[in-house]
Amino acid sequence: MKKGKRTSIQFIAFFFILAWTSFNVGQMKRTKKYFAMMEPPDGIFIDVGANCGNSYWKLKKDPKSGILDSDKWETYLWECNPQMNTFFLRDLANTDPSIHLIEKAASTEVSFSNIFYRISNPNLQAKLYHFWNFLEWIVVFLFNSWTRSDNG
Amino acid sequence: MITDKSQFSEKGVCDPNSAYSPSGASTLYGEAKRAGSQVTVEAVDFAQWFDDLVRTRYWGEEMKIVLKIDAEGAEKAILEKMTQKDASDAICKVKKLWMEYHYNIFKEGTAEYDEHLLFKDTFPSAFEKKCGKKLNIGGWF
Numbered sequence: 650m651k652k653g654k655r656t657s658i659q660f661i662a663f664f665f666i667l668a669w670t671s672f673n674v675g676q677m678k679r680t681k682k683y684f685a686m687m688e689p690p691d692g693i694f695i696d697v698g699a700n701c702g703n704s705y706w707k708l709k710k711d712p713k714s715g716i717l718d719s720d721k722w723e724t725y726l727w728e729c730n731p732q733m734n735t736f737f738l739r740d741l742a743n744t745d746p747s748i749h750l751i752e753k754a755a756s757t758e759v760s761f762s763n764i765f766y767r768i769s770n771p772n773l774q775a776k777l778y779h780f781w782n783f784l785e786w787i788v789v790f791l792f793n794s795w796t797r798s799d800n801g
Numbered sequence: 802m803i804t805d806k807s808q809f810s811e812k813g814v815c816d817p818n819s820a821y822s823p824s825g826a827s828t829l830y831g832e833a834k835r836a837g838s839q840v841t842v843e844a845v846d847f848a849q850w851f852d853d854l855v856r857t858r859y860w861g862e863e864m865k866i867v868l869k870i871d872a873e874g875a876e877k878a879i880l881e882k883m884t885q886k887d888a889s890d891a892i893c894k895v896k897k898l899w900m901e902y903h904y905n906i907f908k909e910g911t912a913e914y915d916e917h918l919l920f921k922d923t924f925p926s927a928f929e930k931k932c933g934k935k936l937n938i939g940g941w942f
Contacts, residue, residue, distance in 0.1 A: 689860035689861075689864060690858065690860075690864065691864065691865065692864055692865035692866065692867060692896075693854070693858060693859075693864070693865070693866045693867070694867045694869070695851075695854075695866070695867070695868045695869065696869045697847065697868070697869065697870045697871065697872050697876075697879075698869075698870065698871035698872045698873065700815075700871070701815035702815055703815055703816060703817050703818075704817075704869055704871075704899075706815065706817035707817035707818065710817060715865075716865070716867050716897075723858065725854070727847075729842045729844075731840060731842075736806045736813065737806075737815055751845070752842075753842060753843045753844060753845045754842050754843070754844040754845070754875070755844075755845065755847040755870075755872055755875060755879055756844035756845060756846065756847065756875060756878070756879070757846060757847070757848065757878045757879060757882045758844065758846050759844065759845060759846050760843075760844045761841055761842070761843055761844065762841070762842060762844040
């Protein structure tokens with residue numbers, strides 16, 4: 650076998666071994682985390698009305714709080730606002746098996762409830778709504794004026 | 802309808818120092834001042850869920866259970882149920898409770914406003930009566 654060809658094969662083999670090892674280290678970390686969940690947790694953090702996870706992040710980034718200060722905490726995030734779950738909390742829960750997302754409304758009974766959630770930037774939405782109403786009014790006014798003058 | 806995170810205010814950044822960013826909250830009360838778009842969701846008996854959690858995951862006094870409730874008015878009914886005489890003592894396992902009282906989401910002078918305002922005064926004593934200890938309660942952080 651030529652030297653150049655042998656070097657290429659060695660390089661590819663090295664690359665595959667490196668990739669395989671990295672993958673397994675990642676897997677091991679995840680497995681370790683799952684095993685950690687079988688032990689008593691240091692604590693449980695329950696966030697009812699988790700919004701985008703802002704409280705979770707605040708506590709996680711503040712070691713002085715004494716909350717979420719180790720990997721052995723379990724977190725339960727309750728959020729029924731579909732926007733928050735879609736754009737923020739599902740991603741957060743997928744990063745860590747100790748975070749559990751409950752996409753339901755906390756209530757006093759099991760049921761289906763109507764919730765009323767704020768849309769993003771509601772002021773802008775309201776302005777747009779009024780703007781379109783105004784535009785519609787102008788079109789109707791012009792159309793009526795035009796048909797009236799036609800009839801006259 | 803939001804199709805992308807950037808359509809939220811603050812360009813969709815989840816700000817840990819803000820209770821409102823990037824979006825407002827959701828409430829079970831349609832008459833609330835902050836009520837917005839309506840959607841039907843599954844609701845769960847929180848007290849029952851919490852009982853089950855304590856039964857299966859609570860390992861003893863050295864373990865911390867921290868509860869944060871910012872439920873836009875629903876906190877009153879939930880916590881009243883958990884501190885009732887015939888309720889379990891699961892709530893007593895809570896080491897620290899953070900909550901925001903939401904009487905101000907209702908119009909002043911309405912029955913809801915008065916009831917939720919009264920709850921602010923009665924809840925700490927109801928907890929003490931139930932658990933025989935003072936509640937470590939904090940406001941919004």
